[in-house]
Amino acid sequence: MAPEDLSQVSIKHPAPHRHRVSLAALFFGLAAAPAAWNAQLLISAALSAHACYPRDVPLALPIWSGLWWILLAIGAAGMALAIAGGLVSWRSWRLTFEEAPGSAHHLLDLGEGRTRFLAMFGVLASFLFALALLFATAAVFVVPLCR
Amino acid sequence: MSEVETFRAPIIARASDRSPSSQILKSNWEGAGGVAGWLSSVDHKEIGKRYLVTAFLFLIIGGLEAAVMRAQLAQPNEHLLTPEQYNQLFTMHGVTMIFLYALPVLSGFSNYLWPLLLGSRDMAFPRLNALSYWVFLFAGIFLYVSFPLGKAPDDGWFNYVPYASRAYNPGPNIDVYALGMVLLGISTTVGSINFIVTLLRMRAPGMSINRVPILIWGTLTASVGNLFAVPAVSLAFFMLWMDRQFGTHFFDVSAGGQPLLWQHLFWMFGHPWVYAIVLPAMGIVSDGLPTFCRRPLVGYTPVALATVATMALGFGVWVHHMFATGLPVIAMSYFSAASMIIVIPSSVAVFSWVATIWTGRPVFTSAFLFFVGFVILFVIGGVSGFMTAAVPVDLQLTHTYFVVAHLHYVIIGINVFPVVGGIFYWFPKITGRLMNEALGKWSFWVMFIGFNVGFFPMHILGIAGMPRRIYTYPEYLGWGPLNLIVTLGSYLFAIGVLLFFLNVFVSLKRGKRAGDNPWDAASLEWSTSSPPPVYNFAVIPTVASRYPLWEGRLNQSDDDRSSMQEGFLLDKGRETMGTTSLDAEPDVILKMPPDAYSPLVLALALAVLFIGALLHSWWLLGASLVVILLASTSWLWPQRSLSQIET
Numbered sequence: 039m040a041p042e043d044l045s046q047v048s049i050k051h052p053a054p055h056r057h058r059v060s061l062a063a064l065f066f067g068l069a070a071a072p073a074a075w076n077a078q079l080l081i082s083a084a085l086s087a088h089a090c091y092p093r094d095v096p097l098a099l100p101i102w103s104g105l106w107w108i109l110l111a112i113g114a115a116g117m118a119l120a121i122a123g124g125l126v127s128w129r130s131w132r133l134t135f136e137e138a139p140g141s142a143h144h145l146l147d148l149g150e151g152r153t154r155f156l157a158m159f160g161v162l163a164s165f166l167f168a169l170a171l172l173f174a175t176a177a178v179f180v181v182p183l184c185r
Numbered sequence: 186m187s188e189v190e191t192f193r194a195p196i197i198a199r200a201s202d203r204s205p206s207s208q209i210l211k212s213n214w215e216g217a218g219g220v221a222g223w224l225s226s227v228d229h230k231e232i233g234k235r236y237l238v239t240a241f242l243f244l245i246i247g248g249l250e251a252a253v254m255r256a257q258l259a260q261p262n263e264h265l266l267t268p269e270q271y272n273q274l275f276t277m278h279g280v281t282m283i284f285l286y287a288l289p290v291l292s293g294f295s296n297y298l299w300p301l302l303l304g305s306r307d308m309a310f311p312r313l314n315a316l317s318y319w320v321f322l323f324a325g326i327f328l329y330v331s332f333p334l335g336k337a338p339d340d341g342w343f344n345y346v347p348y349a350s351r352a353y354n355p356g357p358n359i360d361v362y363a364l365g366m367v368l369l370g371i372s373t374t375v376g377s378i379n380f381i382v383t384l385l386r387m388r389a390p391g392m393s394i395n396r397v398p399i400l401i402w403g404t405l406t407a408s409v410g411n412l413f414a415v416p417a418v419s420l421a422f423f424m425l426w427m428d429r430q431f432g433t434h435f436f437d438v439s440a441g442g443q444p445l446l447w448q449h450l451f452w453m454f455g456h457p458w459v460y461a462i463v464l465p466a467m468g469i470v471s472d473g474l475p476t477f478c479r480r481p482l483v484g485y486t487p488v489a490l491a492t493v494a495t496m497a498l499g500f501g502v503w504v505h506h507m508f509a510t511g512l513p514v515i516a517m518s519y520f521s522a523a524s525m526i527i528v529i530p531s532s533v534a535v536f537s538w539v540a541t542i543w544t545g546r547p548v549f550t551s552a553f554l555f556f557v558g559f560v561i562l563f564v565i566g567g568v569s570g571f572m573t574a575a576v577p578v579d580l581q582l583t584h585t586y587f588v589v590a591h592l593h594y595v596i597i598g599i600n601v602f603p604v605v606g607g608i609f610y611w612f613p614k615i616t617g618r619l620m621n622e623a624l625g626k627w628s629f630w631v632m633f634i635g636f637n638v639g640f641f642p643m644h645i646l647g648i649a650g651m652p653r654r655i656y657t658y659p660e661y662l663g664w665g666p667l668n669l670i671v672t673l674g675s676y677l678f679a680i681g682v683l684l685f686f687l688n689v690f691v692s693l694k695r696g697k698r699a700g701d702n703p704w705d706a707a708s709l710e711w712s713t714s715s716p717p718p719v720y721n722f723a724v725i726p727t728v729a730s731r732y733p734l735w736e737g738r739l740n741q742s743d744d745d746r747s748s749m750q751e752g753f754l755l756d757k758g759r760e761t762m763g764t765t766s767l768d769a770e771p772d773v774i775l776k777m778p779p780d781a782y783s784p785l786v787l788a789l790a791l792a793v794l795f796i797g798a799l800l801h802s803w804w805l806l807g808a809s810l811v812v813i814l815l816a817s818t819s820w821l822w823p824q825r826s827l828s829q830i831e832t
Contacts, residue, residue: 047197047752049729050745052393053768072497079501079523083516090513109515148731148739149485152768155395162490170498170526177518184513 053152055137059130064153067130067160070123071167074116078171082112090184100183113175120168127160195762195774198754200723202714209756210720214306216780225780227311228719232318233297234615237608239322240290241686244601246329247281248679250274259672261660271656272339273358277332279342280362284369285325287462287600288407292317292376294607295404295465297615299380301710301717302398304389304726306761307777309382312784312820313375319788320372327792328365331357338362341654343455343506344425346436346447351429357799360429363422364795370419371791377408377415388769389709390762391728391747395489398708399482402489403468406496407461413500414461418454421447430801445510452503460499463595464492466603467534467563470556473610474538476706477553478545481732481739484537491530491537498527508579517576524574531567535560550704551625555606558633562598566591569644584654587647593640597678605632605685612689613703617715618696624688632681639674642667707732712749724752725762728769758826776827787816 086109089100102108130153135142137151142158149155200206216222226232254274257265266274296314300307308314331337339358340349349359384405388397424435425447434440436447475482482488504512504520538560547553569591573579582588605628612620647653651664658664702711709726710717711734726749730736733747753762759777764770790812797806823829 047390047727047771048748049391049727051768051770052391052396056768072494076497076501079519083504083519086519087513087516090516096511096513146484146486148481149395149489150730152393152395155486158486159490162487163494166490166494166526166529167497169529170523173526174519174522177515177522181515181518183515 052150053137055134055151055153058133059153059157063126063130064156064160067123067127068156068163070126071120071164071171074119074123075167075170075174078112078116078174082109082174085109085112086183096184098185105183106178109178110175113171113178116171117168117175120164120171124161124164124168127157127164130154130157131161133157193774195753195755195771197752198724199751200754201750202718202723204723206754206756207718207720207723210723211718213756213759214720216719222780224785225782227307227315227778227780227784229296229300229308229311229314230615230717230719232314233293233295235318236289236293236296236321238293239318239325240286240293243281243285243289243325244682247278247286248682250278250281251675252679254278255672255675257656258658258668260669261658261662261665263657266656268656269339270335272654273332273335273337275654276338276341276344276362277329280328280338282596283342283458283462284366285321285328287596288373288458289321290600290604291404291407291462291465292321294469294604294611295380295400298400298611298710299383299404300387300721301614301713302401302708303383303387304392304709304722304728305383305387306721306725306755306759307387308379309386309775310375310379312778312781313379315781315784316788317372317376317379319785320368320375320791323788323792324365324369324372327368327795328361331361336361343451344447346425346428346444347438349425349447350436360426360799363426363429364799366422367419367426368791368795370415373411373415377411380404380408381412385766386763386775387761388764389726389728390752390764390769390771392764392769394767394769395486396728396731398468399471399485399488399492400465400468402492403465403471406492407464410457410461410496410499414454414457417450418458421450421454424450426798445507448507448510449503452506453500455506456503457496457499459595460496463599464496466559466600466607467492469603469607469610470538470559471534472708473552473606474541474556475545476610476704477548477550477556478541479548480541480545481707481735482537483540483544484533485731487533488537491533494530495527498523498530502527502574505574505579508576509583514576521574521576525571527574528567528571531563535564535567550609551620551622551629552606552609554626554629554633555602555609558629559598559602559606562594562602562636565641566594566598569594582647584652585647586643586651586653589653590640590643590647593643597636597640602632608685608689610704611710612692612696613699614710614715614717616693616696617699618692619699619703620688620692620696624684624691628681628684628688630681631684632678635674635677635679635681637674639671639676639678642670642674646671702734707735709733709749722749722752724750724754727752778824778827781820783816783820787813787820790816 089102089105090097092101134154134157137154145154145158216226257263336356336358338361344362347353384401427433428435428437434442436442436444438444471482471488501523502520504517505524508517573582609620609625646664646667699715701715713722727747729745729747730741732739736746761775761777762771763773763775765772790809794806794809797809
């Protein structure tokens with residue numbers, strides 16, 4: 039049996055536009071924003087916890103004076119990566135949105151068209167995790183660093 | 186591997202359960218029967234039913250423990266239980282419900298349903314599936330082994346050090362818990378691997394990733410989550426056992442260890458686990474609700490994403506269980522933010538369910554009532570969880586009965602209600618008979634009212650300052666009347682659960698014959714007989730849409746329709762179709778293993794190994810290692826029938 043062979047059975051291929059977008063682009067669009075959010079969480083929490091509580095006694099001020107800027111920069115870098123993921127997914131969506139009958143609303147409801155489904159998955163995931171990044175980064179403006 | 190066997194051109198035929206080819210399939214797939222067949226079966230349907238029955242037995246045990254605790258707390262100054270007995274009861278209640286009921290019951294659904302939902306003849310690794318069940322069973326027995334001796338785990342299900350350390354808890358209580366959890370982790374891990382590979386490899390031709398039911402998304406997400414989460418807790422329990430038995434100091438602050446490390450490792454596992462025990466249950470509702478609303482789920486794509494996103498975010502919230510430990514505020518704020526943002530995917534799912542009901546034509550069956558009840562309880566449990574995501578609020582609420590209320594709304598509301606609804610929904614498929622609807626509605630209303638009467642006042646008790654895990658309280662605090670209401674409500678809830686079990690037993694014998702598709706549902710499992718034949722499908726179905734049995738009414742074009750009657754026959758031994766990961770293109774013929782004793786023997790040997798470790802019986806441990814080696818060798822020995830030997 040030859041792989042990628044749906045011709046033996048009488049159905050159309052679920053992803054007729056799969057050659058328009060690379061798997062790498064779809065994967066980057068899906069994973070960039072969640073990975074950026076996760077990296078921000080782990081790096082920022084670990085850095086700030088160590089800076090404010092390096093040994094046995096909690097400090098009133100962090101051991102690094104530039105901690106605030108470091109946390110902001112991590113948030114900004116994460117946001118840039120999330121936006122990049124969103125843009126790549128958006129491009130994938132624009133290239134494949136006609137993969138199956140019906141509009142974006144139809145895709146959201148029934149999910150038809152595998153390539154455009156994963157592209158839309160990436161758009162939505164990027165938006166959600168960009169929001170999570172924004173929400174977490176906002177903490178540096180409203181929450182004291184150590185106490 | 187034999188190219189001829191696995192890459193031969195398979196025959197495409199038209200067949201049903203009444204075709205002559207089905208007799209061949211039946212003889213290929215049927216086990217030995219009798220006790221031998223029962224012990225060696227690797228049929229996913231058998232394993233799924235065993236998971237369900239065992240998990241419900243643990244639910245009953247955990248429920249009885251709760252009933253005794255509620256009798257103790259019904260009045261101030263009660264002395265039905267000693268403090269030590271109460272500690273063991275609340276610990277075993279939590280351990281039983283969270284580890285031995287909540288996930289295993291969902292594994293039962295998924296094991297039974299996955300191949301039927303995906304259009305396959307079994308899971309990817311049938312023997313691993315059997316191993317997963319046997320290890321779960323033995324781990325459950327192991328965790329209860331010291332209970333009759335009055336030495337059960339007694340430090341709560343999250344087992345904080347230093348109370349769990351040997352200095353403060355010298356008996357075998359914590360060692361049983363530590364080793365039992367490592368053993369249970371093996372079951373969870375192999376089960377998760379099986380689900381993931383099954384999804385990637387075993388879908389019917391045409392069932393691309395965007396056409397799988399939400400239950401599949403839920404169990405897949407839970408399985409991936411478990412693979413990342415379980416190692417943290419297995420490691421933590423192993424380190425604790427080493428601290429207790431061999432004098433290591435991982436958690437011993439006097440020797441430079443870190444008690445907080447326990448909390449980090451436990452909750453890195455614990456919170457994703459919470460999502461593992463609710464996401465498949467949410468999938469049950471997402472797949473069942475549309476059937477009773479006579480329309481597709483509103484927003485399949487965002488709900489699928491919400492399922493995955495919830496688990497991803499769920500790995501960034503563990504510190505919200507540790508807000509009172511004195512971590513720096515900015516560090517906590519990241520976890521607080523993540524805990525709040527998780528409300529977005531949860532709300533997407535809620536709005537989807539509400540819109541499905543709102544725009545559908547609901548049929549008020551018992552299953553539908555349980556699904557709607559779930560949505561209401563999900564919102565209440567979600568809102569109380571959102572409250573504890575805020576650090577200042579959590580500092581007031583932590584370790585109070587408010588948290589007990591929240592976690593019961595989550596676990597009973599988002600697990601038990603969908604599970605019971607799911608049983609009403611799939612009981613006809615599993616047994617061939619319908620459950621009694623009148624009794625079903627009674628059980629719903631008694632459970633729903635009893636649950637809210639029993640558990641909502643716990644919020645108020647928590648705000649009034651009642652701590653969790655106290656075995657009694659003085660009268661002057663004024664908590665008596667509300668505690669009495671809680672006890673009466675929870676007993677009413679238990680009566681509702683009893684009515685449900687009664688319904689199951691009565692319907693097994695006297696239920697109305699169901700037919701193949703009594704609910705006129707849309708997914709593949711309803712295209713086969715009820716109960717399904719041992720080989721599941723007479724031919725491997727071909728899938729052209731998300732709702733293969735509703736294509737006529739959804740205006741699917743005539744030249745692109747799913748086919749249940751015509752497809753790959755695959756009748757040369759135990760065979761099913763291997764397909765590609767994204768688009769489910771036919772790729773390879775998979776040769777599936779026959780029934781085997783090796784999973785049972787391996788699981789038994791693993792259990793004995795852990796008993797040896799518990800008793801410090803090194804010869805027993807060594808002997809079990811030898812059996813493990815032999816059983817593994819037998820398991821992995823290449824077989825011609827599986828095309829593992831060149832012909």
